Amino acid sequence: MQEAYQKINANDDQHRTLVAQQSLNTLIAAAPNMNDLIxxxxxxxxxxxSKDERLYRELGYIVGNHENKSLHEIIAQYQSCFHIIIKKKTTLKQSVNAVQHMAGFLKNDLTKAEKTQLHQHIEEVAQQRDAMSAILRTLKRYARKYNNTYLLNQTLLNLCYQEVKQHKR
Known part of the structure; x- marks a missing residue:
C-alpha cells in the first residue's frame, strides 16, 4: 500500500511541477508587470x-522588492529561485502542512461535521492511507461550496492532467 501511495503522489508532484513551470513560462512570455508577478x-x-517553506518565503521577499530593483531584475531573480524550489521533491510532511494551511482558510465557513471530516481526511493522508489528490479534491469542493475565491485561485487546487497535454502540443 505504501509503495503505491508513494508512486501516485510522486506522479502528482511531477505533474504539478511541470504545470508550475509552464505557468511561469507563460507569465514571462506575456511581459508581466509587478502586479502580475504578485x-x-x-x-x-x-x-x-508544499515544496519548501523557506524558499517560498524567499520568493515572497523577492516579490516584495524591498531593494527597489528593476522589474527585469526581480523577474530574473524570481525565476531563478522558482526553478530551485520546483526541482525539490515534495515531502508528505510539507504537503500535509500546506493542506492544513489551506484548511485554515475555510475554518469560519465549515460546519462542525465538515471540519471533523476534513481533519480526519487530512490525518488519513498524513498516515498514507489516502492520496494527496483526494484531500485536494475535498478542499476544492469546500472552496466552491463556500465561494472561497482565494483558495479557488490556488494552482495547487486547479492542476489537471489536461493542462499538461495542452502545453505539450
Missing amino acids: QFHRNHKFFLQ
Whole structure:
C-alpha cells in the first residue's frame, strides 16, 4: 500500500511541477508587470509552500522588492529561485502542512461535521492511507461550496492532467 501511495503522489508532484513551470513560462512570455508577478506568487502559494517553506518565503521577499530593483531584475531573480524550489521533491510532511494551511482558510465557513471530516481526511493522508489528490479534491469542493475565491485561485487546487497535454502540443 505504501509503495503505491508513494508512486501516485510522486506522479502528482511531477505533474504539478511541470504545470508550475509552464505557468511561469507563460507569465514571462506575456511581459508581466509587478502586479502580475504578485498575483502569480499569490496563486502559487500553497504549491510553493508544499515544496519548501523557506524558499517560498524567499520568493515572497523577492516579490516584495524591498531593494527597489528593476522589474527585469526581480523577474530574473524570481525565476531563478522558482526553478530551485520546483526541482525539490515534495515531502508528505510539507504537503500535509500546506493542506492544513489551506484548511485554515475555510475554518469560519465549515460546519462542525465538515471540519471533523476534513481533519480526519487530512490525518488519513498524513498516515498514507489516502492520496494527496483526494484531500485536494475535498478542499476544492469546500472552496466552491463556500465561494472561497482565494483558495479557488490556488494552482495547487486547479492542476489537471489536461493542462499538461495542452502545453505539450
